[in-house]
Amino acid sequence: MSDLDDADDLATAVAILGAAGVLLTMTLSIGDASTAQMVAWATDVIRTIVVPSFGVTILFWLLLKAEPLIDAFVDW
Numbered sequence: 001m002s003d004l005d006d007a008d009d010l011a012t013a014v015a016i017l018g019a020a021g022v023l024l025t026m027t028l029s030i031g032d033a034s035t036a037q038m039v040a041w042a043t044d045v046i047r048t049i050v051v052p053s054f055g056v057t058i059l060f061w062l063l064l065k066a067e068p069l070i071d072a073f074v075d076w
Contacts, residue, residue: 003065004057004061007058007059007060007061007063007064011060015049019049022041022044022045023045025041026038
């Protein structure tokens with residue numbers, strides 16, 4: 001598996017964990033919340049979790065690529 005695949009897996013895990021609370025709230029509120037409130041929650045998930053997950057993928061990829069460099073620096 002490549003570093004990019006590992007980074008993508010880590011970013012997916014972060015996105016799922018980040019969205020879990022809002023998605024649980026949405027699921028438990030079916031029938032009680034209005035359609036507008038459900039749309040607002042879904043929009044909030046997309047804006048705060050899904051869109052930044054691409055940046056998180058890049059961050060994890062950079063950290064995975066920098067690991068040998070960091071290890072070499074620590075050993076030095």
